[in-house]
Amino acid sequence: MNETREGDGETREADEGTRETGEVVVLRYGHRPGRDDRMTTHVGLTARAFGADRVILPDNAGQSAETVRGVTDRFGGPFGVELREDQKAIVRNWEGVVVHLTMYGERIQDVEGEIRAAVRADDGRAVGDRGGDARDLLVVVGGEKVPWALYERADFNVGVTNQPHSEVAGLAVFLDRLFEGEELDREWVDADRRVVPEATGKTVVDADDRGRGDTERDDGDAEST
């Protein structure tokens, strides 16, 4: 399971023909197999659901990668999942902006505007809109202790609260604020199925079915993968 498959990220770039700028990538830094499996899976699923383009997981997190790929296959993308062993080098050599989420960092409410400005293209294109001279953004989410060099390399060390809580919670709120909620309206492509939002119900339809007819009851536990 520890193969380094480039996955959907590379497929998408190949489809589009050119490398575009303005990509938002989440890097899970460190992973303890067994103990961290669910947290790492949830980091990957949260990155996907809240609008990142790709997640990079440590190469010993193959099981989490498979789970996230499976969700992307069923519920759509584009979303890339990569397994890489060179976490330090990815951070060191990143050509865009590096944000490190840590409870010791500057307050999200104080720096979120500055972060958006740092990645925004000169033509005013917002973060997440690809192309132009927008800068790529790497969001680093710690697992095990992260090296001091990461604090120094990061353009922004950001505290989503300065309280101990959860790297998954921090990532979700960071992305929701980064995209100013626009990630909630994104459309998913190449999905097999689609949840129909409703006041009382659990309705899942074929992704190409715009009506409500052909419903399917899905696993109620799908959220707690």
Add this chain to the structure above:
Amino acid sequence: MNETREGDGETREADEGTRETGEVVVLRYGHRPGRDDRMTTHVGLTARAFGADRVILPDNAGQSAETVRGVTDRFGGPFGVELREDQKAIVRNWEGVVVHLTMYGERIQDVEGEIRAAVRADDGRAVGDRGGDARDLLVVVGGEKVPWALYERADFNVGVTNQPHSEVAGLAVFLDRLFEGEELDREWVDADRRVVPEATGKTVVDADDRGRGDTERDDGDAEST
């Protein structure tokens, strides 16, 4: 560890003398010991960090309760942690508004204003401001499969995206939107220690130390409890 200690919640109410309205309480519905320990702990820590007043955990989640109480002791409150076995009854008998977070629910961006209005006091007091005739809010976060009765009892079934991701991510974004970010500025009382937000550093000071002198290096892994 499975004692039903009412904990800080009751202490706080006793301190204040009267039961106030407008409380925001998170209920973790279901818990599988071992498998769910970290997720349940993160639900509790996220509820605390993002402005809820209390978390109610299933009575088999004693270990998670101890961890959340320990963080509250060190980093401050007020925040209540309760272990209760009567999850169904808590939901059924709740006298205020019940929100159930589920990927099948209505879109958060469509209903968040309506939820704030449903709990708001007639004098316009915002959610989280206690007193007056504000209504209490119960936020139910599913673990294991939740019963259909919960979908029916909930005043709002809410999808923080209609994608599979993480109950911790959903709770964090829900609370951040519910409180419109104001939870990020809350002050903590009775804390032993306080993180000093900074661009590059890991500085923790005594909670009553407003300066930067007497610093202590804390465990860098504190966020991934």
